[in-house]
Amino acid sequence: MQQFPSHYPLHARVFGSSYITRLQEISPGVWFNPYVTMNGVTIKYGVTTVDNLCADLLNWRTLYLAGRMHKPLRIIKDDARVRLTQQVNLTSAVRAALLTLPSNFSENELFERIAGISYTGDPRMLLPAENRGKVVNIVSKQGPQFKELYHRLVVALPGVHWSPNSSSIEQDISPKARSAHLKKLPVGLLSRVKQNYEQKGAVDKELESDEAAYWVKLAGDEQLSQVLRQELAGIVRYPATIQSVKGIASAGVGKSLRYGAAKVNKWWTGS
Numbered sequence: 001m002q003q004f005p006s007h008y009p010l011h012a013r014v015f016g017s018s019y020i021t022r023l024q025e026i027s028p029g030v031w032f033n034p035y036v037t038m039n040g041v042t043i044k045y046g047v048t049t050v051d052n053l054c055a056d057l058l059n060w061r062t063l064y065l066a067g068r069m070h071k072p073l074r075i076i077k078d079d080a081r082v083r084l085t086q087q088v089n090l091t092s093a094v095r096a097a098l099l100t101l102p103s104n105f106s107e108n109e110l111f112e113r114i115a116g117i118s119y120t121g122d123p124r125m126l127l128p129a130e131n132r133g134k135v136v137n138i139v140s141k142q143g144p145q146f147k148e149l150y151h152r153l154v155v156a157l158p159g160v161h162w163s164p165n166s167s168s169i170e171q172d173i174s175p176k177a178r179s180a181h182l183k184k185l186p187v188g189l190l191s192r193v194k195q196n197y198e199q200k201g202a203v204d205k206e207l208e209s210d211e212a213a214y215w216v217k218l219a220g221d222e223q224l225s226q227v228l229r230q231e232l233a234g235i236v237r238y239p240a241t242i243q244s245v246k247g248i249a250s251a252g253v254g255k256s257l258r259y260g261a262a263k264v265n266k267w268w269t270g271s
Contacts, residue, residue: 028064028239057085060186062239067118072145095181100225121233175220192231
């Protein structure tokens with residue numbers, strides 16, 4: 001705010017940095033400034049702490065920041081902690097996507113599953129407030145960048161085959177192979193998946209003492225893909241809703257109405 005006071009609405013400048021900090025700390029821990037002009041380009045940017053960012057990249061507690069970083073990025077200022085946790089985040093996205101895909105699929109299907117993680121459960125996708133074709137558009141416009149970002153991570157995983165010159169991917173979908181992906185998912189998602197199965201009584205209690213058998217049992221369940229989507233939606237829904245409400249306080253009523261109108265227009269046009 002000291003560097004760019006004009007980026008902040010009048011009421012935020014009046015109330016000061018302590019007001020901004022209190023709002024920012026509300027889950028998912030981000031303060032956004034929309035419709036900011038930088039070097040002749042209009043942007044929207046978010047402010048958060050490195051601790052909050054790294055925690056979400058590792059654990060997927062809200063997926064608000066981690067999900068946005070599943071897409072191709074340009075790094076402006078490098079940070080060692082963020083770089084390391086981002087690699088974990090990208091690998092986690094690949095594992096989650098693979099668990100929802102069949103034995104044979106295209107690279108675009110993989111990219112769309114990954115890009116769609118952060119929108120699963122987002123209430124804006126159900127209301128006339130978001131472009132209905134957003135995920136497809138993101139992938140179609142950045143296909144080469146997605147491949148550059150994810151190819152080496154995918155081929156490093158056991159049981160997955162993807163030739164550099166091919167758009168087709170094959171994976172081993174046996175329960176044992178899938179369990180290797182499942183048990184390494186971020187704790188924020190994994191704990192919800194375990195709770196889901198335990199509430200349904202889908203796993204025998206005696207299996208819990210045999211960790212390997214436990215994960216193979218869950219990985220072999222036909223409903224796993226559906227459970228993963230359900231729990232991803234559960235993670236995303238609350239922080240996405242809260243952040244939408246926070247936007248009114250952070251951007252001000254005028255910018256919020258402008259931003260909302262633009263979103264509604266994109267929803268109707270599907271562009």
